[in-house]
Amino acid sequence: MGSVDPIVEALQRRAASDARVIALGGGLPSPRQFPRRALATAFLRTIGDPSALQYGWPEGHARLRAFIAARLAARGADIDADEVVVTSGAQQAIVIATQAIVGPGGRIATDEESYPAALDAFRTLGAIPVAGLDAPSTTAAYVMPAIANPRGRALDRAARGRLIASRRALLEDDAYAELRFDGAPPAPLVTEARGRVFHIGTFSKTLCPGLRVGWLVAPRRYQRRVLRAKRDQDLQSSTLAQAILVEALGLGADGDDAAIARAVESFDARLERLRRFYRRRAERLVRALRRHLPSWRVAMPEGGFSVWVDSDDALDDVTLLRAAVDEGVAFDPGRLFRPSRTPAPLALRLCFSAEPPDRLEEGVRRLARAVARVARAAHGARSATLHP
Amino acid sequence: MGSVDPIVEALQRRAASDARVIALGGGLPSPRQFPRRALATAFLRTIGDPSALQYGWPEGHARLRAFIAARLAARGADIDADEVVVTSGAQQAIVIATQAIVGPGGRIATDEESYPAALDAFRTLGAIPVAGLDAPSTTAAYVMPAIANPRGRALDRAARGRLIASRRALLEDDAYAELRFDGAPPAPLVTEARGRVFHIGTFSKTLCPGLRVGWLVAPRRYQRRVLRAKRDQDLQSSTLAQAILVEALGLGADGDDAAIARAVESFDARLERLRRFYRRRAERLVRALRRHLPSWRVAMPEGGFSVWVDSDDALDDVTLLRAAVDEGVAFDPGRLFRPSRTPAPLALRLCFSAEPPDRLEEGVRRLARAVARVARAAHGARSATLHP
Numbered sequence: 001m002g003s004v005d006p007i008v009e010a011l012q013r014r015a016a017s018d019a020r021v022i023a024l025g026g027g028l029p030s031p032r033q034f035p036r037r038a039l040a041t042a043f044l045r046t047i048g049d050p051s052a053l054q055y056g057w058p059e060g061h062a063r064l065r066a067f068i069a070a071r072l073a074a075r076g077a078d079i080d081a082d083e084v085v086v087t088s089g090a091q092q093a094i095v096i097a098t099q100a101i102v103g104p105g106g107r108i109a110t111d112e113e114s115y116p117a118a119l120d121a122f123r124t125l126g127a128i129p130v131a132g133l134d135a136p137s138t139t140a141a142y143v144m145p146a147i148a149n150p151r152g153r154a155l156d157r158a159a160r161g162r163l164i165a166s167r168r169a170l171l172e173d174d175a176y177a178e179l180r181f182d183g184a185p186p187a188p189l190v191t192e193a194r195g196r197v198f199h200i201g202t203f204s205k206t207l208c209p210g211l212r213v214g215w216l217v218a219p220r221r222y223q224r225r226v227l228r229a230k231r232d233q234d235l236q237s238s239t240l241a242q243a244i245l246v247e248a249l250g251l252g253a254d255g256d257d258a259a260i261a262r263a264v265e266s267f268d269a270r271l272e273r274l275r276r277f278y279r280r281r282a283e284r285l286v287r288a289l290r291r292h293l294p295s296w297r298v299a300m301p302e303g304g305f306s307v308w309v310d311s312d313d314a315l316d317d318v319t320l321l322r323a324a325v326d327e328g329v330a331f332d333p334g335r336l337f338r339p340s341r342t343p344a345p346l347a348l349r350l351c352f353s354a355e356p357p358d359r360l361e362e363g364v365r366r367l368a369r370a371v372a373r374v375a376r377a378a379h380g381a382r383s384a385t386l387h388p
Numbered sequence: 389m390g391s392v393d394p395i396v397e398a399l400q401r402r403a404a405s406d407a408r409v410i411a412l413g414g415g416l417p418s419p420r421q422f423p424r425r426a427l428a429t430a431f432l433r434t435i436g437d438p439s440a441l442q443y444g445w446p447e448g449h450a451r452l453r454a455f456i457a458a459r460l461a462a463r464g465a466d467i468d469a470d471e472v473v474v475t476s477g478a479q480q481a482i483v484i485a486t487q488a489i490v491g492p493g494g495r496i497a498t499d500e501e502s503y504p505a506a507l508d509a510f511r512t513l514g515a516i517p518v519a520g521l522d523a524p525s526t527t528a529a530y531v532m533p534a535i536a537n538p539r540g541r542a543l544d545r546a547a548r549g550r551l552i553a554s555r556r557a558l559l560e561d562d563a564y565a566e567l568r569f570d571g572a573p574p575a576p577l578v579t580e581a582r583g584r585v586f587h588i589g590t591f592s593k594t595l596c597p598g599l600r601v602g603w604l605v606a607p608r609r610y611q612r613r614v615l616r617a618k619r620d621q622d623l624q625s626s627t628l629a630q631a632i633l634v635e636a637l638g639l640g641a642d643g644d645d646a647a648i649a650r651a652v653e654s655f656d657a658r659l660e661r662l663r664r665f666y667r668r669r670a671e672r673l674v675r676a677l678r679r680h681l682p683s684w685r686v687a688m689p690e691g692g693f694s695v696w697v698d699s700d701d702a703l704d705d706v707t708l709l710r711a712a713v714d715e716g717v718a719f720d721p722g723r724l725f726r727p728s729r730t731p732a733p734l735a736l737r738l739c740f741s742a743e744p745p746d747r748l749e750e751g752v753r754r755l756a757r758a759v760a761r762v763a764r765a766a767h768g769a770r771s772a773t774l775h776p
Contacts, residue, residue: 001443001444001445001446001623001624002446002619004616004619029442031441031442040431043428043431043435052598053419053422053427055389055598056389056598088622089622091623095620120619124617209441210626210631212476229512231390234477234480234600235505235600236389237476237600238626238629240598240599240629243598
């Protein structure tokens, strides 16, 4: 959590420490959907096995890798279990992939708005994120084809075609793919360009973030380098978290093909519940926005946790965030999602994932009050300037 | 686990997959000392709190940071809880500290033999590990002052004085400090050079590695950069692992000063048991070495998990490892610990931590057989060359 912008971070921390503040920012999954009972049962089965508490190999738990490969296979990707590297969340997978393909000064194409923690990681590695997937002189593109963060929409077919046709390395962040409301994620890019795609996924959105378990499937020629990077960075991801996951997925007793097929199916049943749950919340948020902030533009998302809101109001997003937190609601300022970091035109990411429906409605009401307040103040200031 | 040397790694994997092979390599803590009951109780208390499964802040759990600061304070270090950053094991702390102070081509002084995963991480970051803590033209030194890995001995007073007097940044890896058999770790370097020392620690040796929880205390002027690096690399360390730790340490209900003092004391009681346990194993291993390989040189360690063995036998360490695994015992070849990677003269790291005493004795017996076998083969080859 938190932004590298110190002012935004201070506001985020203030908001997070106050339960009265409604969280329309942050991109957090709903705690109601954390599989607490399954994790508890899994933990108690796991703790008897010393290997769950011991060091492990950098590539991760064999059954977990087999499960991840099987889910990708169900979407048409020809991935072997031993090509999957378990990472400490999707973030580490993004970093390892970036290090493998982009040197300092290298340019990475992204959507016009993209995931802030990826943009920040690129910058720290000395790479330059550039808005627009077709941006010239880029050596790689970072993209979330199934469900983009923040817009919550799929990559359109033409843009996808151009990505596949381009010669660049592709970082495919598939974090929200399984949370498409229609339950029909497109085939991952890795199915069409295995030799150039770094495929990235995570259990943070579909199970819970606290386990910190994600994965990376690299082009085969990068496999050795990726494993070396993984070992260098933290030796291995938590063996305990992986062992709990393996048990919770139903693979504790047996990891043969039939067991994995059953686990894949049972995970699908869970995803179906999640999709209904988050779709209801998305609809509620979008309805509330159209009611309370009718001049703002928002599209119903196709999945994920958030929507992107554009506005013609000439307001500063961070000023608005400060006023919003005062009113009791937090959101993510649009500038964080832009490779250029520009605050204009005004835009926001709003998340429907973390709060119950009535709080979503009330959050938007508070946001509308904050907008009115900041607009009045801005108008007052302009009037004062015009008529001194 | 595992080495970046593909031949060594293949042997390590073969050894690890066969329970009959006695593990004198690897540096693993004894599974008998994993606090399984405490972790299970802690887990069940933790799972009711959704924040244990949610995203968290990059710096880590406040109570855990307070506990770490209190333990350092008990050793004379003036560290505030908010200066502690929880990391995914000591390894991530090493990487973050290195990135902060050593650029590509930078030289890092180390002991003549040092921790292989640190050496590998330095190399991947483009830095050059150099043998000898006083090596010239080094911008930083990486050192384990309380208990060095692999030798299991403290830094001597004169060398420590020179380190403090030198102007370089110091990476102080304190992983084994609390496992000094005398229970009297020296004051950490951070007490004498707060502005230049990156202090690194871990729960992997004293509780269990599977949680992947370590820490980094950076000089204050690096704090912001370190937090940024931590967030970039994996957003945060596992909230679940941290929440379990906080409960297992006795800080679940309350994190005030008195509760922390009690937790520190109760951890000390655990450490005392661990020290007795590992000291007995160390004595057994050293005795066995003196009995079965009397020409090899080994010093009784002062703590930690391992000893370093020097030999005048003109044998190759990896050839010996292959023969040893055939005989049913594994060890860590000396070359892995040398910044220069040179295999000569023959040396080995032997760990007494992971195996029960009778297996230690039997392991050394098998090792002696492997030595005899390789020596015979080498002698035969030399004879054949001399008398064709």
